[in-house]
Every structure is written in structure tokens, then in C-alpha cells.
Amino acid sequence: MNAQRSGFFTAVVTAGIAASLVLGGCGSHTGTNPAADKVPVSVVAASSKKHADPELKTFTFPDGLISFAYPATWTVRTVLPPAGVPGVEAIVADNAGNDLLSVGNGFTAGCTGGPVSRRVLDQATVPGMTASDGTVPVFGFAAESYGNGNGTAYIMGLTDHRSLEEGGDVASWCNLVPTGNGGLSTRVLFTEPGFLNAGAARAWMATDQYAQLKALLVSLTYA
Template structure:
């Protein structure tokens, strides 16, 4: 699947951080790689990164259109078969946010335009494919319309407690909109209210407040991310899903 993610800091510069959160939280969008537009970039490898968000469809073993969804119990059992990879730890430049990631993956830091606070981090797999965006050090809110939401997975994130005492959670969900333009898949850390299932619920907000600004986390899905929920559940049984989930759940704030 080809990546269609928007450049986080490009959106900040042009339309303000609040707008970028609204777009980033409500699914994937087309845009440029922030590494090509930001003022400064620190990479842990010299070569450019291809714009492929995820492994080929054969790796994720998507279900054929109309196929029966994989039961959650089967997905859970399959996930336990994955071997734990060797890990590295990345800490944001301000020293507050840290996470563990597979040693074969890479992390690059993207600095914003002059005068814009915060730092964005892009996580790529061993093949150089961008998988995840994390941005920290901002103050803004989320905005979005009502959606219909189906939660596919969720988990506690013990190292991230918000200032108001709320414990952010990891979530993976499918959201559909009233305009009938398909389904958006969202995955990252969120307030527990963004994992409320049902009709006409508030759309996903990927902003988690911290002691020195907001943290935004966003897995970089294609548009559409999957042909159906069966394909999304099949992806949940892969190493890639297990490793992304483990990374997000490992996030800590000190």
C-alpha cells in the first residue's frame, strides 16, 4: 500500500496545529514528506525513505472482499506466536517522551519551521517504509464531526498518564462518516472517549496532553487503509501489527 500521509509540520505552517490534528485524527491524507519541507532533519541513515506505508498486501494476508471477518479470539491467539524482537529506545530531544522499537527499524527526527514549537519523529521499518508519526511539544485541541466507530483493539498504556489523571489508551478502530466516503482506519494513543463505539460518536482525537505540550501519535495508513474489516483483522495477526502496538504501548512520559 502506498503512503498518503500529510507532512505534519507542513500543515502546521500553512493552517495551524489545530487543523493538522483534526486532519491527522480523522484518517490519512495526501501530502508531502516533512523531511523534504521542514527546516532541519536528523536521520539515523543517509538514504531517502520510500513512500510505502506498509508491507505488500500478501504479507498482511487481507481477506477477499466480502469475506468473513477473522474472530477476535483467533487474532489474539495468532499474535502470541510472534517472537519478541531485539529493541532499542528512542527519547525525544526534550528528554520527556520515550519509546522502545525493534532494533531493525529506524527513527528520524523532523524539526518544524522556525517559530513553531515541537518535534516530529517518523518511525520506519527495516526496508525504509514509513510506519508511524509521533509529534510532541504542542498546545492545541481536536476538532471533528460525528462518526460511526468500530473498535478493533485497545490496550492500557501505563507509562502515559495525562495531567488531569486520565490514562491514555492504545486503540485501533474503523470510522465511517455520514457523507458515505468510505471507512478510515485510525491507530495510536488517544483519550478513552475516542474508543467509544456506536453511531454518531465524536471522531478520533490523536492528541494526548502532557506536562509540556501535546503528544500526537498516528500510524500512517493508506486511503483506504484496508478493503474491509476482515483484511484489517488479518493484518492484526502479523508481526508488523504486533510490533507497532508494542511500540505505542511502551510510550512513557518522565
């Protein structure tokens, strides 16, 4: 599957309009091509064979404030939001052109969502990022499910530490990190349901693709 994606990342709050920041089944989002807003099945089937650390490039947003390192064989393209909405979205794709990650920068945004059951599969500090409220965002990979029987959604990106609380009645994941120039949103673009079960998700965590996406997210810096 070749999941080319073009469009603005998840919801922003501008001029009093609010929507949820979501990933893979946690809600809805806007975009010029919603049907293509997903990562290919190869994200699950990626080889578990380990290779040497890849050569890296650095992408810096036009405002010069946020940067990240990514494998040199991958590509980054920028997408502008709808008219009247500030910010820029960077879409990261692998060497086959499959969209893997969205990084949105410079927005006035907010999160909404109900209680979920969450299991955290991985987390790590992000030393180069400090939110405007003084907190340090964290990297996380988690599974969330609602009580309505709609299955499990997998979320991976940067978040506030409160989105990594585990339990059966916690607030749903918020992939917005406040920054001095508005906000940063990060999300790996999983297909639905992403993984058949937690075992498949943990198997993917042993692959190069997972390690490279995690390293990219942890490398994010704010000037």
C-alpha cells in the same frame, strides 16, 4: 511501494491557528511532502507468521520527557516543524525504509471533527503515560466512517478513552494526548483506504507488524 515520508505531523494550534488531527481519510494535515504521507501496502500484506520477540532499542525525544521501545531493525528519524511552531516529530520506519508511524511531541494543539460511526477493533492500557489532566491515555485501533459515503478510515495510536466510544454518532478520533510539555500525537501511517474491509484489518492484527506497532505504542512513557 516505498512510502518514504518527510514532514511535520498533523495539525497544531499555534498563534490561534487550528486544524484537525487526522489519519487516513479523516481530514487533512500539513507536511512538506503530503503525497508521500502513507504507509506502504505491505502494512496490509505483512506475514502472519509469528517470530520470537524482536531485540529492542529505546528512542527518547531531545527534551528527555517521552520515550518508546522499538524493534532494533527499525529506524527513527526526527523532523522539525515549520518555523515558529514548537515540538519535534519522530518518524518510525521498518527495515526496508517504509514509514510506519508518526510520534509528535511538545506541541500546543487541538482536535476538531464531526460525528462519525466508529467500530473499535482493539484497545489496551498504556501504563507509562498519564495525561496532564490526570487521565491515562489508551491505545486503540478503530474504524470510522462519516455519513457522506466517503468510506471507512482506520486509525491506530494513543487517544483519550472518549475516542474509543463505539456507535453511530460519536465524536471523531482525537490523536492528541495532553502532556506537561504541550501534547503528544501518535498515528500509524496507513494508505487509503488502509484495508478493503474489517476482515482484512483483523487479519493484519494477527501479524508481527501489528504486534510490534502496538507494543511500541503501549511502551510510550512520560518522565
